[in-house]
Amino acid sequence: MLVLIGKWLSWMFPDNWNPIRNLGALSFYLFWIVTITGVYLFIFFETSIDGAWQSVEKISNNQFYVGSIIRGLHRFASAAMAVTVTAHLIRELMLKRYAGARWFSWVSGVPLLWLLFASALGGYWLVWDERAQYIALTTAALFDVFPIVVEPMAFGFVTQDVVSDRFFSLLIFLHVGVPLSLLLGMFIHIQRINHSKTIPAKGLAICVLTALVFLSVLMPVSSMPQANLDRTLGSIEMDWFYMNLFPFVDLWGPNAVWGILGSITLMLTMLPLTARRSHDVARVDPEFCNGCSWCYADCPFDAIMMKPHAFKKNKRQAVVIEDRCVGCGICAGACPSVTPFKSVNEANSGINLVGRKNFDVLSELKIKLEEATGANKILIVGCDYGTDVKQFEDVQVVTETLECIGQLPPSYMDYLCRKKGVGAVLLTGCRSDDCYHRLGVELQQERLVRLREPHIKYADVGEKIDKLWIGKGGEKEIASHIKVVKKMLQENGAEIG
Ligand code: HEM
Numbered sequence: 001m002l003v004l005i006g007k008w009l010s011w012m013f014p015d016n017w018n019p020i021r022n023l024g025a026l027s028f029y030l031f032w033i034v035t036i037t038g039v040y041l042f043i044f045f046e047t048s049i050d051g052a053w054q055s056v057e058k059i060s061n062n063q064f065y066v067g068s069i070i071r072g073l074h075r076f077a078s079a080a081m082a083v084t085v086t087a088h089l090i091r092e093l094m095l096k097r098y099a100g101a102r103w104f105s106w107v108s109g110v111p112l113l114w115l116l117f118a119s120a121l122g123g124y125w126l127v128w129d130e131r132a133q134y135i136a137l138t139t140a141a142l143f144d145v146f147p148i149v150v151e152p153m154a155f156g157f158v159t160q161d162v163v164s165d166r167f168f169s170l171l172i173f174l175h176v177g178v179p180l181s182l183l184l185g186m187f188i189h190i191q192r193i194n195h196s197k198t199i200p201a202k203g204l205a206i207c208v209l210t211a212l213v214f215l216s217v218l219m220p221v222s223s224m225p226q227a228n229l230d231r232t233l234g235s236i237e238m239d240w241f242y243m244n245l246f247p248f249v250d251l252w253g254p255n256a257v258w259g260i261l262g263s264i265t266l267m268l269t270m271l272p273l274t275a276r277r278s279h280d281v282a283r284v285d286p287e288f289c290n291g292c293s294w295c296y297a298d299c300p301f302d303a304i305m306m307k308p309h310a311f312k313k314n315k316r317q318a319v320v321i322e323d324r325c326v327g328c329g330i331c332a333g334a335c336p337s338v339t340p341f342k343s344v345n346e347a348n349s350g351i352n353l354v355g356r357k358n359f360d361v362l363s364e365l366k367i368k369l370e371e372a373t374g375a376n377k378i379l380i381v382g383c384d385y386g387t388d389v390k391q392f393e394d395v396q397v398v399t400e401t402l403e404c405i406g407q408l409p410p411s412y413m414d415y416l417c418r419k420k421g422v423g424a425v426l427l428t429g430c431r432s433d434d435c436y437h438r439l440g441v442e443l444q445q446e447r448l449v450r451l452r453e454p455h456i457k458y459a460d461v462g463e464k465i466d467k468l469w470i471g472k473g474g475e476k477e478i479a480s481h482i483k484v485v486k487k488m489l490q491e492n493g494a495e496i497g
Contacts, residue, residue, distance in 0.1 A: 124239070130225055295351050
């Protein structure tokens, strides 16, 4: 379903605008909208039992359109955040991004759900209308299950005069404190993600903000009648984004709801344990590491650190934190010592995958190119998570599949593109905005246009390389690309580029 939505959205948006691929960044963005609008609302909010409801009414009705729009933005951005965070969770779940070294981001994401819900519900309390009364009574009923308060909390709400101004100060404290904890949690959540995307593409950000402003104008947010704990509640306007579990408290009782919440939390937290799989890891050979730190800069999962060199004075070297390494090989693609243009120690390099060294990949490719009998060969390099390229092999087409396209060092491209008999090169793999190893496609693109070290040396090499970042299911595109290139090579009777 989410894949279908993703494909559909790909038609509508430019690659880096696609909301489905910006869910984490959008969640951050919405959080900032909620925070800024929240500060505005707080300036005009009165922290007293009598003043709270009235001050919110004044914000909505007495500030021309400004207060009403800001209130709307606060409410709709919170709702949108519930959507983006839930979709982000489902997407990471479907892509199995809880496995292996990614466990940290997954497990640290789980408490964010609790903090997000607590932040939003705390906001509803402050309005002190009938919905707040319903939320307050239901929350109190939920907490009454725990023997932490001597007198049942729900009992404390039975009469109007029990709720004091001090209680409202406590609510404000919570409504500031819980979102601050959420923010702290969000930063911990991305600690093991290098170059994390916390800001959505500019165009997408503008579209989202415009949509939220439109909603706020077209559907002004209003309060329900003021809360009165001496009155029995009638029907309540529910916020289905955040109050979705509340009806179950009435229906099944607090114990059952805690049971459901506890089980979901436990299941989500334990999920990484069910998906342990062995994979390659990178290792540093200090003898050949010159301390350039390019691998450190490129590792998508912060699995590399720089430390004083093991035996070279005043030099640094890279060190792999194996627990965090996913074995993508992007570091080997970034290592300047991985090059075919050296005459000694050609198989050795500063950093490389243990299981499948780049030198072995190159040796394989050389053999395959020699074995292919056709003239003007076409070399296709793909990745394990894109379209399977092996199926296109024939006398003229040679293929190679890497763990990630970022594993391919630019020096290999210089070498292969200039190798006699190679007519054209095609790089393919994940979609440009959705690399399985997060940064492989993006970094390779930058190396190809010489914006990032290490990069290809010769401009004509860049021109000789075609790119198809189409992910899985790109058989048709690749086949028709091969057809066109074959025709061109035949017509020109020479290598293209
Ligand atoms: C307030 C809520 C959340 C925010 C703001 C948030 C934000 C982010 C951001 C910005 C990233 C980095 C994306 C990138 O640059 O590739 C990320 C990654 C991730 N998030 Fe969240 N997230 C939230 C909740 C969650 C939840 C509830 C889960 C799941 C339980 C989760 C699971 C993950 C995982 C597994 C990654 C790593 C993805 C990868 O390795 O490619 N997040 N999140």
